[in-house]
Amino acid sequence: MKKLLLTxxxxxxxxxxxxxxxxxxxxxxxPWADQVDPANVLPEYPRPIMERxxxxxLNGLWDYSIAPVxxxxxxxxxxxxLVPFPVESSLSGVGRTVxxxxxxxxxxxxxxxxxxxxxNILLHFGAVDWHATVWVNDYKVGExxxxxxxxxxxxxxxxxxxxxxxxxxxxxxxxxxxxxxRGKQIHNPHGIWYTPVTGIWQTVWLEPVPSAHxxxxxxxxxxxxxxxxxxxxxxxxxKGTVEVAVTFNGANVATGKSLVGQPVEIYxxxxxxxxxxxxxxxxxxxxxxxxxxxxxxxxxxxxxxKYTIKRDDSGIVRFQLNNExxxxxxxxxxGWWPDGLYTAPTDEALLYDIKKTKDFGYNMIRxxxxxxxxxxxxxxDREGIIVWQDMPNGDRSPEWQMFQYFTGNExxxxxxxxxxxxxEWKEIMDYLMPYPCIGVWVPFNEAWGQFKTAEIVEWxxxxxxxxxxxxxxxxxxxxxxxxxxLHKYPSPELYMYDGQRATVLGEYGGIGLVLDDHLxxxxxxxxxxxxxxxxxxTDTYVDYxxxxxxxxxxxxxxxxxxxxxxxxxxxxxxxxxxxxxxKVEEDRIRxxxxxxxxxxx
Numbered sequence: 001m002k003k004l005l006l007t008x009x010x011x012x013x014x015x016x017x018x019x020x021x022x023x024x025x026x027x028x029x030x031p032w033a034d035q036v037d038p039a040n041v042l043p044e045y046p047r048p049i050m051e052r053x054x055x056x057x058l059n060g061l062w063d064y065s066i067a068p069v070x071x072x073x074x075x076x077x078x079x080x081x082l083v084p085f086p087v088e089s090s091l092s093g094v095g096r097t098v099x100x101x102x103x104x105x106x107x108x109x110x111x112x113x114x115x116x117x118x119x120n121i122l123l124h125f126g127a128v129d130w131h132a133t134v135w136v137n138d139y140k141v142g143e144x145x146x147x148x149x150x151x152x153x154x155x156x157x158x159x160x161x162x163x164x165x166x167x168x169x170x171x172x173x174x175x176x177x178x179x180x181x182r183g184k185q186i187h188n189p190h191g192i193w194y195t196p197v198t199g200i201w202q203t204v205w206l207e208p209v210p211s212a213h214x215x216x217x218x219x220x221x222x223x224x225x226x227x228x229x230x231x232x233x234x235x236x237x238x239k240g241t242v243e244v245a246v247t248f249n250g251a252n253v254a255t256g257k258s259l260v261g262q263p264v265e266i267y268x269x270x271x272x273x274x275x276x277x278x279x280x281x282x283x284x285x286x287x288x289x290x291x292x293x294x295x296x297x298x299x300x301x302x303x304x305x306k307y308t309i310k311r312d313d314s315g316i317v318r319f320q321l322n323n324e325x326x327x328x329x330x331x332x333x334x335g336w337w338p339d340g341l342y343t344a345p346t347d348e349a350l351l352y353d354i355k356k357t358k359d360f361g362y363n364m365i366r367x368x369x370x371x372x373x374x375x376x377x378x379x380x381d382r383e384g385i386i387v388w389q390d391m392p393n394g395d396r397s398p399e400w401q402m403f404q405y406f407t408g409n410e411x412x413x414x415x416x417x418x419x420x421x422x423x424e425w426k427e428i429m430d431y432l433m434p435y436p437c438i439g440v441w442v443p444f445n446e447a448w449g450q451f452k453t454a455e456i457v458e459w460x461x462x463x464x465x466x467x468x469x470x471x472x473x474x475x476x477x478x479x480x481x482x483x484x485x486l487h488k489y490p491s492p493e494l495y496m497y498d499g500q501r502a503t504v505l506g507e508y509g510g511i512g513l514v515l516d517d518h519l520x521x522x523x524x525x526x527x528x529x530x531x532x533x534x535x536x537x538t539d540t541y542v543d544y545x546x547x548x549x550x551x552x553x554x555x556x557x558x559x560x561x562x563x564x565x566x567x568x569x570x571x572x573x574x575x576x577x578x579x580x581x582x583k584v585e586e587d588r589i590r591x592x593x594x595x596x597x598x599x600x601x
Contacts, residue, residue: 023090086340128202214298402487520577
């Protein structure tokens with residue numbers, strides 16, 4: 001009887017939620033749009049790299065208003081918005097442009113579970129674009145500037161002793177009218193520039209923790225010594241110990257412990273290495289212990305792998321994975337959705353693009369001027385995909401020199417713009433450092449906002465010496481970092497070569513195909529070249545790949561094909577923007593891609 005009543009209550013809540021929300025606009029949508037339940041939005045645990053047993057999802061319908069920048073919190077809101085879909089998206093239910101002269105106000109109520117009593121309550125935001133200010137029960141708990149990284153506030157002192165609590169969020173985002181990182185967002189979408197994304201666009205959630213707890217867990221594998229170093233960050237105490245237990249496929253492997261504030265070094269016997277062919281992951285349980293009492297506990301994982309470059313027998317500098325030559329080959333993946341813009345409709349949708357990348361026979365993804373939710377990187381870890389992680393671009397651009405080392409003058413950013421870039425790049429690296437899939441950091445793309453290149457690259461290399469650094473994909477080129485990255489559309493060409501670094505083709509291809517009923521715009525579509533059938537696209541793709549194969553012995557050590565999906569006006573994807581059609585002959589694509597990757601084996 002209780003189960004029946006619970007089912008009836010959930011159905012009633014869903015009915016009420018659907019009555020208050022429907023997708024906005026008439027643009028194309030993905031197959032997963034119809035699976036979005038406003039009473040149960042993106043219900044999966046948002047941070048698998050560091051998981052606790054208890055949490056509460058705050059996604060769902062919030063009150064919202066769009067108001068002038070200097071406005072106070074509204075007494076009466078305009079309507080409901082479905083969090084975490086950005087305001088401009090269809091799935092938000094709003095579908096409106098905000099602009100730099102306005103802010104978005106959000107509000108909702110929640111109740112803290114009774115069994116969380118006596119613990120500190122953390123309020124987590126996966127990502128909010130761009131400047132978020134947060135209040136709980138009218139107490140300001142903090143601000144965060146940065147559209148791509150998670151942030152957290154301890155709201156314990158602001159909570160009422162019992163009953164409902166209220167959270168309010170104000171968000172301002174100048175998009176391309178400010179110097180901040182914004183990726184492909186622009187007020188006037190056209191060509192390769194897309195719809196603005198404003199506000200909350202990743203999961204909002206609550207988590208109970210002890211006053212002394214584990215705030216983060218990083219890992220640094222060393223396959224040559226068969227050692228992994230676990231680096232836990234503990235807050236609230238400088239006493240006690242940290243204990244780590246390692247398992248593989250459920251079997252005990254090793255343990256280690258240290259005093260709080262010290263890393264934990266653990267020997268991994270007969271280490272199972274992580275690679276795209278064998279994405280082996282070790283699970284770890286990390287405990288904060290005081291005396292004989294476990295104060296806090298989280299579950300995490302790591303992969304034993306090593307990213308380096310090394311000169312081969314012919315004198316060409318090659319990528320190596322786990323001390324073996326590895327040709328990095330994958331698509332440019334922008335992570336846009338016609339219904340959710342920056343936000344995938346469901347976790348199944350988020351995983352789909354990664355799985356198709358593997359189905360197509362690639363071993364890498366270049367995540368282009370966007371940062372994804374934590375679950376996306378865990379999916380890459382589990383599926384076996386190397387990730388080149390771009391820094392989202394911002395500010396203005398200097399002269400762009402593609403075909404030579406840069407001889408001009410870099411832009412001089414304002415002190416504010418430079419501070420924003422450095423802070424957000426560090427936050428992105430801190431956020432993504434634990435994930436085995438991250439193999440390459442890309443601070444700049446095609447001179448977009450590029451400044452102080454040598455200094456930024458040196459800082460990036462020093463901050464994370466375990467990954468490779470691609471200084472500027474497509475230029476402006478400097479003899480720094482680990483990679484010289486060329487862009488050439490549509491067909492491959494090795495027009496520069498660096499004997500001291502790995503030389504890659506960071507973008508090529510862009511083969512277009514217009515498929516009616518799968519278009520964002522019906523009259524403004526483009527690709528670098530366009531054809532009329534899947535066979536013609538596939539024939540051309542294979543031709544370009546065969547050309548690439550001839551250039552690998554001459555010096556290319558990696559390549560990036562544009563692109564995974566169509567995006568807005570661009571129709572050069574392997575998939576349509578709505579993910580309803582594969583635009584190539586998949587078996588032929590997989591066969592030639594595997595041939596490319598195996599060239600160095």
